[in-house]
Amino acid sequence: MNTLQKLAGTPIWLAVPAFAILLAIFGIPMVLLFLISLDAPTFSVANYQAFFGHGANVRVLFQTIEVSLVATTLCLIIGYPAAYLITAVSKGLRTTLVVLVVIPYLTSFLVRTYAWIVILGDRGLINNVLRDLGLISSPLQLLYTRMAVYLGMVHIMLPLMILPLVSVMLGIDKSLMAAARSMGARPFAAFWRVFLPLSLPGIRSGSLLVFVLCLGFYITPAALGGLRDAMLSTFIAAQVETSFDMARTATSAFVLLGIAVVMLVIFGLDLSGPRGRAARTSWKWVHLFGTPMRYFNEFAAYYRAKYWNASLYHAVANNRWWKISGTVFVLLTMCFLLFPSIVVIIMSFSAGEFLQFPPPGISLKWYRSFFDDPSWTGAALTSIQIGLGVTLLSTIVGTLAAYGLNRTVPRLRSFLTLVVLAPITFPSIVVGIAAYLGLLKFGLIGTKTGIALTHSLGAIAYVLVIVSATLANFDRRLEQAAMSMGAGPLWTFIRVTLPLIRPGITGGALFAFMHSFDEVVKTSLVSGVSIRTLPLKMWEDMRHEIDPTIAALASLLVLLPVVWLIALYVTWWRSRPSAQRALPEPAT
Amino acid sequence: MQSSQLPAQIEFCSVTKMYGPIPAVSNLSLIVRRGEFLTILGPSGSGKTTTLMLLAGFVTPSKGDILIGGKSVAAVPSYRRDQGIVFQSYALFPHLTVRRNLEFPLEMRGIRSAERAKRVERILKRVHLNDFGGRMPSQLSGGQQQRVALARALIADPPILLLDEPLGALDRNLREQMQVELKGLHKEFGITTVCVTHDQDEALTLSDRIVVMREGRIEQTDAPEVLYDRPATRFVANFLGEANIFENPGFKIQSDVVQPSGTVAMLRPERIGVAAPAAPQHADSDLRQSVTGTVADMIYAGPLRKYHVRAGGDLIVVREHVASGQQIFRPGDEVRLEWLRSDVRFVAA
Numbered sequence: 033m034n035t036l037q038k039l040a041g042t043p044i045w046l047a048v049p050a051f052a053i054l055l056a057i058f059g060i061p062m063v064l065l066f067l068i069s070l071d072a073p074t075f076s077v078a079n080y081q082a083f084f085g086h087g088a089n090v091r092v093l094f095q096t097i098e099v100s101l102v103a104t105t106l107c108l109i110i111g112y113p114a115a116y117l118i119t120a121v122s123k124g125l126r127t128t129l130v131v132l133v134v135i136p137y138l139t140s141f142l143v144r145t146y147a148w149i150v151i152l153g154d155r156g157l158i159n160n161v162l163r164d165l166g167l168i169s170s171p172l173q174l175l176y177t178r179m180a181v182y183l184g185m186v187h188i189m190l191p192l193m194i195l196p197l198v199s200v201m202l203g204i205d206k207s208l209m210a211a212a213r214s215m216g217a218r219p220f221a222a223f224w225r226v227f228l229p230l231s232l233p234g235i236r237s238g239s240l241l242v243f244v245l246c247l248g249f250y251i252t253p254a255a256l257g258g259l260r261d262a263m264l265s266t267f268i269a270a271q272v273e274t275s276f277d278m279a280r281t282a283t284s285a286f287v288l289l290g291i292a293v294v295m296l297v298i299f300g301l302d303l304s305g306p307r308g309r310a311a312r313t314s315w316k317w318v319h320l321f322g323t324p325m326r327y328f329n330e331f332a333a334y335y336r337a338k339y340w341n342a343s344l345y346h347a348v349a350n351n352r353w354w355k356i357s358g359t360v361f362v363l364l365t366m367c368f369l370l371f372p373s374i375v376v377i378i379m380s381f382s383a384g385e386f387l388q389f390p391p392p393g394i395s396l397k398w399y400r401s402f403f404d405d406p407s408w409t410g411a412a413l414t415s416i417q418i419g420l421g422v423t424l425l426s427t428i429v430g431t432l433a434a435y436g437l438n439r440t441v442p443r444l445r446s447f448l449t450l451v452v453l454a455p456i457t458f459p460s461i462v463v464g465i466a467a468y469l470g471l472l473k474f475g476l477i478g479t480k481t482g483i484a485l486t487h488s489l490g491a492i493a494y495v496l497v498i499v500s501a502t503l504a505n506f507d508r509r510l511e512q513a514a515m516s517m518g519a520g521p522l523w524t525f526i527r528v529t530l531p532l533i534r535p536g537i538t539g540g541a542l543f544a545f546m547h548s549f550d551e552v553v554k555t556s557l558v559s560g561v562s563i564r565t566l567p568l569k570m571w572e573d574m575r576h577e578i579d580p581t582i583a584a585l586a587s588l589l590v591l592l593p594v595v596w597l598i599a600l601y602v603t604w605w606r607s608r609p610s611a612q613r614a615l616p617e618p619a620t
Numbered sequence: 621m622q623s624s625q626l627p628a629q630i631e632f633c634s635v636t637k638m639y640g641p642i643p644a645v646s647n648l649s650l651i652v653r654r655g656e657f658l659t660i661l662g663p664s665g666s667g668k669t670t671t672l673m674l675l676a677g678f679v680t681p682s683k684g685d686i687l688i689g690g691k692s693v694a695a696v697p698s699y700r701r702d703q704g705i706v707f708q709s710y711a712l713f714p715h716l717t718v719r720r721n722l723e724f725p726l727e728m729r730g731i732r733s734a735e736r737a738k739r740v741e742r743i744l745k746r747v748h749l750n751d752f753g754g755r756m757p758s759q760l761s762g763g764q765q766q767r768v769a770l771a772r773a774l775i776a777d778p779p780i781l782l783l784d785e786p787l788g789a790l791d792r793n794l795r796e797q798m799q800v801e802l803k804g805l806h807k808e809f810g811i812t813t814v815c816v817t818h819d820q821d822e823a824l825t826l827s828d829r830i831v832v833m834r835e836g837r838i839e840q841t842d843a844p845e846v847l848y849d850r851p852a853t854r855f856v857a858n859f860l861g862e863a864n865i866f867e868n869p870g871f872k873i874q875s876d877v878v879q880p881s882g883t884v885a886m887l888r889p890e891r892i893g894v895a896a897p898a899a900p901q902h903a904d905s906d907l908r909q910s911v912t913g914t915v916a917d918m919i920y921a922g923p924l925r926k927y928h929v930r931a932g933g934d935l936i937v938v939r940e941h942v943a944s945g946q947q948i949f950r951p952g953d954e955v956r957l958e959w960l961r962s963d964v965r966f967v968a969a
């Protein structure tokens with residue numbers, strides 16, 4: 033009786049729905065896939081031998097690693113100084129800059145990929161400008177090259193490098209630099225000996241995140257690269273399309289997954305201490321994914337005043353030359369991040385028939401073309417329906433899971449959090465294949481429910497991460513206080529916990545919707561032939577006909593994150609006092 | 621004590637709380653009487669908060685039982701225990717105004733809104749915060765937050781009030797002011813109060829009785845004067861105020877009673893007089909013991925003067941109030957120490 037009561041009182045049960053979905057659509061299929069790749073029940077490594085015995089496979093594998101490494105390095109080279117400069121400016125300016133980094137981060141990656149087509153195409157911005165200047169006579173081959181792949185990937189991943197770096201750099205006590213200087217360190221020495229080592233965690237987590245996500249890239253290299261620039265994901269997708277040889281596909285998927293996991297294990301572990309490694313790793317991931325939310329928090333409510341101010345800037349850059357080059361660098365970075373979206377918006381008002389930049393005239397015809405075409409509006413409606421369903425499901429299920437995990441022992445919590453994060457950490461194509469297999473068993477392939485469940489895998493992870501981050505700041509004594517005043521568990525949750533974690537839940541819901549509204553890879557695998565979501569149709573059109581209708585849609589999608597940010601700002605502005613969290617610290 | 625005639629309100633019956641293999645509270649038995657102000661005092665990590673949380677129902681005992689009003693509360697969840705609690709950092713709801721914070725316990729008890737408003741106004745006036753009802757907790761000073769927390773704990777007239785280091789976050793002046801306030805409120809509401817603190821002044825000022833805890837066990841439970849005057853153990857003697865423990869005095873300690881075995885002699889510094897060796901003896905010198913020693917150190921501390929005197933094998937601390945015409949001794953001076961034999965205490969070693 034007593035034990036039963038205890039068990040029922042353990043809120044870990046709240047995580048059951050989340051794990052049920054995860055297991056059914058992802059976990060169990062993954063195990064099945066692995067068994068298939070091993071030729072179960074006979075068990076052999078023949079498939080893996082075949083994979084590595086095939087020269088082309090190995091070439092694609094190395095190419096995937098190479099492209100990911102180069103893209104990560106480029107992100108770090110641009111991202112580190114950018115992050116440093118962002119932390120160095122005054123608070124108001126910093127908020128603006130962070131918002132400018134967050135907007136592209138929230139913008140559909142299909143739109144951003146598409147923007148590069150507009151810029152790099154034969155009649156695109158660069159070629160046209162060069163031709164008008166008389167520098168070239170025939171267009172340069174810019175699109176479908178390795179360089180285009182790097183441009184697109186770096187553009188997409190740069191915010192994910194900058195945001196963790198800024199977050200770590202903001203946490204570095206500025207008096208440390210001052211202390212180093214007081215001990216006679218020159219500005220550069222102070223930076224090299226004090227600031228850089230302290231910012232290493234940011235470098236490591238940012239690079240790891242970018243690298244692992246790059247490994248799974250599929251759409252961007254496929255759209256911007258040539259045939260020889262295929263990544264492993266593209267390769268797997270082609271395998272799926274041509275032959276449905278499950279064993280081969282599963283094997284390639286596990287090779288790809290294997291690299292990602294090896295990277296995570298090698299670099300994700302905290303080598304500084306042997307204790308609680310797993311715990312730290314998983315929480316790092318939580319923080320990584322939770323990072324954008326913390327910016328919103330800062331942005332919505334000015335609750336911490338001990339951040340860096342301009343004095344750091346002075347510490348290193350008190351001469352004019354540094355200041356000018358710093359400003360130019362930040363400007364260029366912001367340009368790189370934002371310019372493509374602006375190009376797309378201009379493109380969408382084109383009067384021309386092709387992707388020609390600058391447009392020959394101004395018109396609204398591509399917007400009309402979008403809204404008049406039932407295949408587009410139908411796809412939009414489908415995506416909105418699915419998106420709302422995903423948001424509802426994953427916000428509820430994810431919040432419950434976050435609450436449940438928050439109340440368990442740290443070890444279990446870290447492990448389960450890692451598990452929930454798998455769908456957004458693993459390459460999408462791998463998750464997609466697993467989901468295909470899972471939905472097949474339930475007969476849900478080609479249904480909206482099936483697609484929504486697939487999207488929920490990732491959406492739940494986002495909700496969990498963001499709500500967990502909010503819960504971690506939540507003072508449990510507030511709940512105890514409510515209980516001591518006679519509020520039962522449910523009332524306590526509704527009256528105290530919920531209002532205080534609402535910003536996290538709102539943010540989670542938003543990410544859930546965005547995740548669903550922007551998903552292509554998994555959707556393309558589970559949607560069958562009848563259902564077309566907006567991103568899916570966009571992706572197909574991008575590959576076939578390239579007329580500016582997509583630009584019209586893309587500019588609408590560019591406005592979306594701006595709308596989100598305003599919506600969040602308004603919600604959080606209203607809950608401002610809660611974010612101030614002025615609970616005094618005990619004076620011990 | 622007079623309070624021992626009152627009925628028991630709270631009873632701990634051999635309560636043990638284990639965290640893993642380590643007991644945070646072990647085999648604790650304690651009775652708190654109705655209307656009593658009981659303070660749990662002890663060094664950090666001695667199990668004070670755990671004891672309070674056991675009582676509040678946020679921690680369940682590993683062994684033993686807790687009775688409130690004669691009934692076991694093992695199966696009663698915290699929200700049905702009807703206790704007011706002031707948490708160490710107050711735990712005011714940051715998303716609710718002061719007024720809504722105060723209304724919360726009334727709402728949970730299903731009291732109607734007109735009655736709620738009346739009671740909120742009354743208690744706001746009582747804690748001198750009439751004009752602060754519309755503010756957010758973050759817009760209050762530490763002392764004001766403290767008073768809101770106290771008001772919130774008292775507003776539903778619970779029979780029991782629990783305080784966890786209630787004044788810990790306040791500065792010294794404010795703390796003394798709040799001690800007076802707290803004492804007044806306790807008297808006025810007549811509420812059974814259990815307070816946790818590690819501040820001995822607070823404990824001595826506020827309490828009817830003090831429980832001294834050490835490593836999860838009760839060392840001694842007594843009224844403040846008794847605890848100070850007749851500590852049962854060496855730990856208590858040292859923890860409350862200063863104590864001279866005679867380890868190897870090198871002279872025979874005279875006393876009116878026989879020294880029980882397993883004890884050491886203890887003498888409070890303020891019970892010892894210091895004089896020049898040649899100074900005339902007291903009239904009642906047959907009731908006193910005197911020894912000679914050498915001043916090792918003299919510390920001047922406002923209204924007090926402290927001497928460290930080496931006599932026999934021990935360093936004896938002497939404390940005297942500064943008065944005009946006193947002879948002041950310097951390190952190296954020979955002095956005579958004397959005390960009443962009846963002031964010597966024997967405490968468990």
Ligand SMILES: Nc1ncnc2c1ncn2[C@@H]1O[C@H](COP(=O)(O)OP(=O)(O)OP(=O)(O)O)[C@@H](O)[C@H]1O
Pocket residue numbers: 639643644662663664665666667668669670671818
């Ligand atoms: N949740 C917990 N898990 C494990 N050990 C705990 C837990 N809570 C308390 N302890 C341990 O129990 C012992 C008593 O803790 P408690 O908080 O009751 O001390 P305290 O007397 O209130 O100390 P302080 O004056 O520092 O607040 C400590 O050794 C502490 O480490």
Ligand SMILES: [Mg+2]
Pocket residue numbers: 668669670
């Ligand atoms: Mg404590």
